[in-house]
Amino acid sequence: MQAKENFSFEYCRETADWLQARTKQRPRIAIICGSGLGLLADSLKNQESFRYTDIPNFPHSTVTGHDGHLIFGELQGKLCVCMKGRFHMYEGYPLWKVTFPIRVFKLLGIEILLVTNAAGALAESFHIGDLMIIRDHINLLGLAGQNPLLGPNEERFGPRFPALSDAYDGKIRALAMEVARDLGYTSFVKEGVYCMVGGPNFESIAEARLLHLLGADAVGMSTAAEVVVARHCGLRVFGVSLITNQVTKEYDTQEHIDHHEVLEVSQRRASTLRMLLTELVGRLEWNSLSNSDPEDNQTAYQNGT
Template identity: 85%
Template sequence: MQAAEKFSFELCKETADWLLGHTKQRPQIAIVCGSGLGLLADNLKNQESFQYTDIPNFPHSTVPGHEGRLIFGELQGKPCVCMKGRFHLYEGYPLWKVTFPIRVFKLLGIKILLVTNAAGALEDSYHIGDFMVIRDHINLLGLAGQNPLLGPNEERFGARFPALSDAYDRKICALALQIARRLGYASFVKEGVYCMVGGPNFESIAEARLLHLLGADAVGMSTAAEVVVARHCGLRVFGLSLITNKVTKEYDAQEVVDHLHVLEVSQRQASVLQRFLTELVGQLEWIDSDPEDKETACQNGT
């Protein structure tokens, strides 16, 4: 049986019903925590936590820095659910399984998905520790025919051919950039294009040069597939990359990246990222108003 044939609406509903039956919380915001970025999940109020291994049909996280817990709770008074660890194609999961939680979130009643990741900088002006608000992405796997929407379309989630020209919600992005200015983070909060590759190896020099020529500012091994499914489901999406390393584009460079270094940078910046995203979640009620009105209100102390 092909991987795409194993996906079904009923499978997602079974998992969503199990979760709804084991918690009274009804989240509207879902947050996917990337490598080493689980501190945000730990700070939810009124927590209810489930190990991935206990949730029916859920994959198991196998990567260091991805703890493998689904945490329900409140952030800034808003009901949220956090994935403390995600899944990847390189772990051996087909993309329908990698993105399975996103469809479950839709059935839980989620309206907004926040996705974070650790990424390598292709853009020369980026520095280690910078944040990149994702304006758009290049889904190399999708361009090569590896797409989580392969197979029969499930109309109960969305239409056959979803548009991605608005994949990342522009109002939420604008709000995030304004929050960065207000918090004094503007010097290290950028806006750019994320590229998803399959991994698990880091990019060769020739590959890094190619990705930069294609217009990618940062590269990683997640996120784009989740965003494709989220938009197919009609969720609003905000994406944020933590720049954990500079991708080598020169043959005489001495730097060699490894996953432990990625986790070290993630842990160093985790508290700053937590503050940034906590502030964003707290102000999401402003996303349907004029972002300039929000900035003025903040300046006036309201």
């Protein structure tokens, strides 16, 4: 259970105020870079960068491939803030702290969260290097009672019982598919279900088979908790997984995945993911995304519609 005093609205406000006092940029889009995917943050123009270690209340990155900078800047003429490096529960952080930046984003005025990750393929039709647009998720930790929203609900962020049936924005997913078509990416851009596990160990064979049976197409150790908190506070969410490895589901194999391999593939394919997201950001037009008004979005969300 989180320490209540650290979970407060005021604690998030303090961090947001600190950032707003140091940058004049007021982005509406936030991007989280997954393992080895920091290249996206590097392409922002007019960058203002803050080390996580300097930002009050912010957790610190401890994983290779997660650099530890919050970067404000412009992508395709749109102001964005980019997390170059995210936090995971296996680093020893409670989930409320893993997801703390999301609430700070909300207070900064963010309306759309673009989340990326490196993930292992469970679906046979997925190949290493594919991009999986996240259609939905299985929050295995959440189902087992490890949820970032545990504890007293902060009504200023969102409702006690948020619906998640529309977690990944349909209009933004459709736009991303259009972008993929225009870039000639359709052969390796897929849609699927992401499953979040706790890590840090990779899956046993029996676990991999179970997750696949449950309906997961890809597995990783992040994202779903961030999305739960983002939806709770009314952000629109788009997610994409870079498939870095096949998850072994057979006993008679010599394959052993490790984090270096994950990083090697994500770094090799980072420019492709960057291209997709850059083009997507360029085409995000608030007017053409209906219920783009955060008030409307939140209302629809609370009603579960």
